[in-house]
Amino acid sequence: MQVFFSREGDALLARIKGEIDMSVADALRRELEENIERTETNILFLDLSEVSFMDSSGLAVIMGRYRQMFCKKGQMVILRPQPQVERLLELSGLSRIIAIRSKGLED
Amino acid sequence: MQVFFSREGDALLARIKGEIDMSVADALRRELEENIERTETNILFLDLSEVSFMDSSGLAVIMGRYRQMFCKKGQMVILRPQPQVERLLELSGLSRIIAIRSKGLED
Amino acid sequence: MAGKEMAVKNSMSLEFLSLPENVGLARVAVAAFVAQVDLTLNDLEEIKVAVSEAVSNAIIHGYKDNPQGIVRVKATRFNGTLEIIVEDEGAGIADITQAMQPAYSTDPERMGLGFSFMQSFMDEVEVVSEPGQGTRVIMRKNLAALN
Amino acid sequence: MAGKEMAVKNSMSLEFLSLPENVGLARVAVAAFVAQVDLTLNDLEEIKVAVSEAVSNAIIHGYKDNPQGIVRVKATRFNGTLEIIVEDEGAGIADITQAMQPAYSTDPERMGLGFSFMQSFMDEVEVVSEPGQGTRVIMRKNLAALN
Ligand SMILES: Nc1ncnc2c1ncn2[C@@H]1O[C@H](COP(=O)(O)OP(=O)(O)O)[C@@H](O)[C@H]1O
Ligand SMILES: Nc1ncnc2c1ncn2[C@@H]1O[C@H](COP(=O)(O)OP(=O)(O)O)[C@@H](O)[C@H]1O
Numbered sequence: 047m048q049v050f051f052s053r054e055g056d057a058l059l060a061r062i063k064g065e066i067d068m069s070v071a072d073a074l075r076r077e078l079e080e081n082i083e084r085t086e087t088n089i090l091f092l093d094l095s096e097v098s099f100m101d102s103s104g105l106a107v108i109m110g111r112y113r114q115m116f117c118k119k120g121q122m123v124i125l126r127p128q129p130q131v132e133r134l135l136e137l138s139g140l141s142r143i144i145a146i147r148s149k150g151l152e153d
Numbered sequence: 154m155q156v157f158f159s160r161e162g163d164a165l166l167a168r169i170k171g172e173i174d175m176s177v178a179d180a181l182r183r184e185l186e187e188n189i190e191r192t193e194t195n196i197l198f199l200d201l202s203e204v205s206f207m208d209s210s211g212l213a214v215i216m217g218r219y220r221q222m223f224c225k226k227g228q229m230v231i232l233r234p235q236p237q238v239e240r241l242l243e244l245s246g247l248s249r250i251i252a253i254r255s256k257g258l259e260d
Numbered sequence: 261m262a263g264k265e266m267a268v269k270n271s272m273s274l275e276f277l278s279l280p281e282n283v284g285l286a287r288v289a290v291a292a293f294v295a296q297v298d299l300t301l302n303d304l305e306e307i308k309v310a311v312s313e314a315v316s317n318a319i320i321h322g323y324k325d326n327p328q329g330i331v332r333v334k335a336t337r338f339n340g341t342l343e344i345i346v347e348d349e350g351a352g353i354a355d356i357t358q359a360m361q362p363a364y365s366t367d368p369e370r371m372g373l374g375f376s377f378m379q380s381f382m383d384e385v386e387v388v389s390e391p392g393q394g395t396r397v398i399m400r401k402n403l404a405a406l407n
Numbered sequence: 408m409a410g411k412e413m414a415v416k417n418s419m420s421l422e423f424l425s426l427p428e429n430v431g432l433a434r435v436a437v438a439a440f441v442a443q444v445d446l447t448l449n450d451l452e453e454i455k456v457a458v459s460e461a462v463s464n465a466i467i468h469g470y471k472d473n474p475q476g477i478v479r480v481k482a483t484r485f486n487g488t489l490e491i492i493v494e495d496e497g498a499g500i501a502d503i504t505q506a507m508q509p510a511y512s513t514d515p516e517r518m519g520l521g522f523s524f525m526q527s528f529m530d531e532v533e534v535v536s537e538p539g540q541g542t543r544v545i546m547r548k549n550l551a552a553l554n
Contacts, residue, residue: 176427
């Protein structure tokens with residue numbers, strides 16, 4: 047699992063690549079947390095188009111970042127989840143509280 | 154594992170794709186044997202460029218086809234083995250009796 | 261399943277230390293086992309999530325992240341059915357019905373969705389557990405490709 | 408290895424029926440286990456060949472293609488060393504030294520290269536076997552990535 051960060055205007059874009067399970071959840075949480083704080087952004091885009099596997103450990107990290115943004119009155123948007131990841135977002139109810147876009151930022 | 158056959162003039166080209174181990178060795182042997190007989194070719198090209206794994210069960214099939222061609226006074230040429238497969242051909246001594254070319258037929 | 265012919269077509273059993281990196285190992289091994297039959301990508305993805313959840317639970321809740329525990333994953337292909345069993349010899353579960361409630365978790369960092377996902381993605385989920393006796397999760401999925 | 412610290416870093420054990428399609432399963436599982444450390448593609452390919460040879464032998468020679476046998480593959484990562492053990496409870500080997508000769512095979516269809524490849528690709532190969540008692544092949548490879 048790898049995360050690539052970039053600034054897009056005021057927003058922070060985090061592109062995650064690989065599999066998200068319990069073995070990488072802590073590292074992912076830490077990287078996202080730190081970058082959100084350091085950049086003081088209030089819009090976080092999470093690009094999941096290259097996430098090839100995710101389970102509930104990954105959802106917990108996403109939910110945590112949603113809360114982090116919410117508490118500082120910012121927003122979070124998920125970009126381009128693959129079908130199986132989108133299904134987990136729906137089954138978990140997260141798709142009802144977090145915005146999901148099927149397009150990338152550049153599109 | 155899959156094998157694709159084509160005629161190239163008098164020659165028979167067999168392009169093998171996938172992993173060659175004991176679970177597919179018999180099927181591979183049969184397909185090659187039958188096509189060599191049916192086409193009555195006396196030049197067999199074995200394109201291994203898409204063989205991603207091979208072990209001694211695969212070498213035995215190749216050795217068998219070499220003998221089959223040899224007995225009918227034909228020849229066999231191996232095309233484009235990947236490095237790990239070439240290493241097995243060398244370690245086994247097969248590379249000393251069978252011609253190996255690092256180019257495909259079309260090159 | 262009563263009355264059905266339950267001949268074993270293939271079976272594997274994988275044991276490993278309760279280390280986080282072995283969750284991926286379990287997924288890869290089960291996926292390779294299951295992919296011996298021609299199943300849909302969707303079925304394969306569902307099975308991987310179910311295995312990932314059950315093995316993560318064994319490591320996190322069963323062994324409380326102690327890396328010395330042994331997790332066992334058994335997979336068996338019958339006529340028409342795939343059975344996956346995930347076992348640990350860890351803490352065990354006192355109230356299984358409560359544990360299986362969606363959104364119930366004893367860990368505030370987690371979402372309590374593991375059992376829900378296992379139930380969504382497999383056709384049957386049984387849990388056998390007692391405090392101090394470890395936990396066994398038995399999951400079955402009917403696969404058309406296995407017929 | 409005497410005097411060296413031999414702490415177990417990770418270990419797995421995989422058991423499966425002696426079916427031809429499980430040779431690929433064994434390769435995939437061992438490859439996933441080994442790839443947890445950063446090793447060269449060449450080392451990975453060598454390990455896969457060695458595992459493939461030992462497991463094929465268990466199925467072909469140990470169980471003589473009877474699909475009811477159980478093959479066990481254990482992999483353990485120590486400091487600097489990977490150990491792989493492949494075991495069967497099949498026919499066993501009467502003359503191990505002869506069996507390990509390059510080009511020696513009791514099967515005219517085979518090339519007798521299995522043990523040679525195991526020895527070429529691993530740093531140590533030990534065989535423990537007796538007729539009727541099954542066979543255990545212990546292979547070790549020193550991996551820089553494990554240090
Ligand atoms: N293998 C296990 N050993 C002990 N307790 C378990 C095990 N699996 C699940 N549990 C208990 O059941 C609860 C619910 O599990 P689950 O639905 O997977 O959610 P989560 O893992 O997010 O907590 C866990 O919080 C834990 O208390
Ligand atoms: N697991 C085993 N059980 C019984 N006999 C074995 C086993 N492994 C190897 N042998 C014997 O050792 C011989 C040499 O093995 P090997 O070098 O792998 O070559 P091959 O598999 O091509 O015969 C085999 O032909 C067989 O007689």
